[in-house]
Amino acid sequence: MTYNKMVCDGFELNYCIKGHGQPILIVGSSIYYPRLFSQELSQHFQLIFLDHRGFGKSTKRPMKQEDYTLDKIVEDIEQARQILKLDNVIILGHSGHAFMAMAYAIAYPQHVEKVILLNTAPTNSQERQQQSISYFETHASAGRKKQFEQDIALLEQDIEQDPKRRFVHMCIRMGAHSFYDYTFNAASMWEDVDTNMEIIDYLWGVAFAQQNLSQLVHQFHKPIFVGLGKYDYLVAPVALWETVDQVPHVTKVIFEKSGHNPMFEEPAYFDEQLIQWIKKE
Template sequence: MNKYQNISNDGFKLNYCVKGTGKPILVIGSSVYYPHLFSEHLYDTFQFIFLDHRGFVRPPRTLEPKDYILDKILDDIEIARQALGLTNFIILGHSGHAFMALEYAKKYPDHVQKVVLLNSAPTNSEERQRQSVAFFNETASPERKKQFEKDIALLESDIMKDPERRFVHMCIRMGAQSLYDYTFDAAYMWEDVYTNMPIIDHLWGEAFGELNLIQSLAGFNKPIFIGLGRYDYLVAPVSLWGSVDDTYESVKKVIFEYSGHNPMFEEPQSFDKELIKWIGESK
């Protein structure tokens, strides 16, 4: 059982939990969901701090559009960093949270030593989403497609029964696009995860579609680890990152060949080895 504390900013109570000891790695996202994904082996080497953002906490008031903007979330992270006394730390963002991690490091670079970006496409634009759907339809195995069709058919009824957890239901029912083992049921990971849908809708539907991580790398010289899953159809194909090659001296890109959207969970030994090696070697 994880022990939770919270940091308040602008009325939002952002929960966090700490696992392990060593060099601090701040993981942005849900403090309930993300501890499921990383191996105990990593907690022997690093101190992981799992921090909520506004999209995963109950609103303190009726929200206005100004409460949703990405800059507010970046400021929340900075308030949390100050409260936690973090200096010379690594910030990690997975999936949509990769946009948050890199934008935070650009806005508040002083105490960020390195950045880890996992399983994100360079942008969440509608055009890129269409590309990912097309790639799945053209390259996924018949068995994977059949499992996806079976699962996604249940999404509408899930949402009708529990509309406030629409994001969670979608993540669960899209398992055949997000997991190497497309028969694996990841529903347990999402238990007790609260989702603030107006904020999530804005971030994933608008803010992340206006950003491009490859463009954001320009002029950013801190070490960056980019981890991708070969079978991560949610943000496929990995060739979207093809322009990030050896000419990006500060970037380490690793493709995990037997993973979908969560290589830290699906290939823990390979993931741990690559991450530990990179943290030790990159300056």
């Protein structure tokens, strides 16, 4: 897999391309996300993994908040589309990146054929985050809760040793909230992934808290796939998405044996559902 680099307004963003066919633009980390999607999927589509500024290298010092607004992320995606000479794309956003994918689709509907939103809550507000924590405390098994207590106790030490990768450490130590197999250690998925914490803190803490995806899907009248994991306690409960059940252009799939990463946890079924939906007229 070959990595390429583009520069957007002082940020070096890497991207890599895997497979051939209809392009799916996957926004996030070009290092992390190729590890989650199956080889089988790349035999059906051209998967384009694109960094955003939270995972890119900044040549700007110091950065200002206007350097990493959601609008700036959207413009980076548009610049990438132009560089890659893509006309219509399917855009995919997983977790917090779903907010980026939806924002791009709203801003540039003429270049988006379909939208895939995976394992995200409709909003990242403090109220919703507390709702997810309460759901975990009420519904998680005793074994899952015990595993979480053991893992999260190590987070402070992780951050002290390597504060620049605080986001990565948190993702790893939240494994009991993230995976159907709550004993799974995701550390290898995050190897060599660097983060700009100033950007990530703003996007996840402020920008995404101001968005409501369940409302935005009504504004984009093209097919939207919403994929959710039954055991994804990070953005629980799946009932948060019941409001889109009657929206004709939205297809919602709940993966019964997945947490936050059904493309990794149930790859065959995930691929089957996604391929079927994309090829559906």
